[in-house]
Amino acid sequence: MARSAWQGTYSFDGFTLDGRSAQLSYQGRHIPLRPKAYEFLLLLLHGRGRLFSKEELLETLWPDTIASEDSLAQLARSARSALGQTGQDAIVNIPRRGYRFDLPVEAKMPEQAAPRPEVHYAMSGDIHIAYQVVGEGPIDLIYAPGWVSHLEYGWESPLVAQFLRGLASFSRLILFDKRGTGLSDRAYGLPTIEQRMDDVRAVLDDAGSRRAVVFGMSEAGGLAISFAAQYPERVSALVLYGAFARRVRSATYPWAPTAKERQKFYDEIERGWGGPIAINEIAPSLAGDTAFRNWWAAYQRRSASPADALALARMNTGVDVIAQLPAIKAPTLVLHRKKDEHVHVEEARLMARRIPSAMLRELSGADHLIYAGNQGAIIEATREFALRHGAEDCTG
Structure with a gap:
């Protein structure tokens, strides 16, 4: 999947993730998350319920590096932790298959973004x-x-x-x-x-x-x-x-x-x-x-x-x-x-x-x-x- 396709804004359960700036917030409060965990969460949000295989996730997130399933599991833990109580319900691991985002997501793509005010x-x-x-x-x-x-x-x-x-x-x-x-x-x-x-x-x-x-x-x-x-x-x-x-x-x-x-x-x-x-x-x-x-x-x-x-x-x-x-x-x-x-x-x-x-x-x-x-x-x-x-x- 081309990374340019991720550049939307995704809202769920009080959270907002802006794909262009890699900023995660909850009701206006910024939530820090390391860059690779942002990418993991953003990819799941872009899929909006689609099951991503572990192989696809590894190839997408580490295109030029050999990474293990343990690395993927660490990203999942980081993303769940950032989402607090919402995390366990939101990021679902299907054993031996992969991950998906399991909550309703409202997505706004870049072309839908509000225009900049005139100067x-x-x-x-x-x-x-x-x-x-x-x-x-x-x-x-x-x-x-x-x-x-x-x-x-x-x-x-x-x-x-x-x-x-x-x-x-x-x-x-x-x-x-x-x-x-x-x-x-x-x-x-x-x-x-x-x-x-x-x-x-x-x-x-x-x-x-x-x-x-x-x-x-x-x-x-x-x-x-x-x-x-x-x-x-x-x-x-x-x-x-x-x-x-x-x-x-x-x-x-x-x-x-x-x-x-x-x-x-x-x-x-x-x-x-x-x-x-x-x-x-x-x-x-x-x-x-x-x-x-x-x-x-x-x-x-x-x-x-x-x-x-x-x-x-x-x-x-x-x-x-x-x-x-x-x-x-x-x-x-x-x-x-x-x-x-x-x-x-x-x-x-x-x-x-x-x-x-x-x-x-x-x-x-x-x-x-x-x-x-x-x-x-x-x-x-x-x-x-x-x-x-x-x-x-x-x-x-």
């Missing part, structure tokens, strides 16, 4: 800001990504696509690349917070959005906070995830990185840009996943040049929006994973205390990256909050 450009002064609009929900939601991003390449990751489609399932989702990143203009020099806020207004205006739920992730939390404080008439609700109010440690803000720690991060960018920068800290659940590491490295390379990435990192060090927190009038949801090592949960607690009428939701997990770990909990909390507070007509 538009809004003019912010003389700078082009790239954006996309996804979904037709009753509210507008503009998502500001952390640090660097790339609108088109982000969709190449099943985890990112799943997260964005989740947000778009209940909203008209507006995505954009901040100036200096992705498909937006690589403007000379460091952008000011005022320029970044102008960029958000330009995107909302061009997308025909009068009022929106503003969702800021990580570094973009400062942008979202500033925008909500300065333009309350454009913000129906505010959602912050993994955000911070300051990026320089002080006696009153002891959770931020030290100057030495920030310098270490700058050095990592200068020496290692092109590799999976910071993956161990921001996405520990995916740090050992080769496919995701490769995608993350390519995503960063496409999102910014080494010089741009370093400049943006230095700019982020200057973020300080503590004084603006009490000025926020919009209903606010603060989301944070309790064991996030990149941004301490106490930073979320401080913001929730100082933003009037803010609600704090502390989530389980250690991943800082929003689409790593249990992204379903983030999507559901955002959906419930946004629909409750952003139900006004958001379109012009």
Whole structure:
């Protein structure tokens, strides 16, 4: 069987396996599995109930190597273990004959995959800001990504696509690349917070959005906070995830990185840009996943040049929006994973205390990256909050 025939997406009993990226997930949570076990499981799923002989499996999975039935049995055990209680019922061994997948499978082949959203450009002064609009929900939601991003390449990751489609399932989702990143203009020099806020207004205006739920992730939390404080008439609700109010440690803000720690991060960018920068800290659940590491490295390379990435990192060090927190009038949801090592949960607690009428939701997990770990909990909390507070007509 040609391997190109495997490149579908297969869903069963809450699990999803994407054949193009070799990513297995359960209800949005990534499940690590070594590459050969992925191939074994993917082949069975593609067969959807067909009995594969041991000879066919050995020849397909090890085309250039002599492998034993013990090797095949080990793959079966690995795949069953990854599927938990579902594994024993799903992967059936017919003695002396072979293996088959014994549960109902919903398959979506590549030609059925959802098309990539169209890229538009809004003019912010003389700078082009790239954006996309996804979904037709009753509210507008503009998502500001952390640090660097790339609108088109982000969709190449099943985890990112799943997260964005989740947000778009209940909203008209507006995505954009901040100036200096992705498909937006690589403007000379460091952008000011005022320029970044102008960029958000330009995107909302061009997308025909009068009022929106503003969702800021990580570094973009400062942008979202500033925008909500300065333009309350454009913000129906505010959602912050993994955000911070300051990026320089002080006696009153002891959770931020030290100057030495920030310098270490700058050095990592200068020496290692092109590799999976910071993956161990921001996405520990995916740090050992080769496919995701490769995608993350390519995503960063496409999102910014080494010089741009370093400049943006230095700019982020200057973020300080503590004084603006009490000025926020919009209903606010603060989301944070309790064991996030990149941004301490106490930073979320401080913001929730100082933003009037803010609600704090502390989530389980250690991943800082929003689409790593249990992204379903983030999507559901955002959906419930946004629909409750952003139900006004958001379109012009």
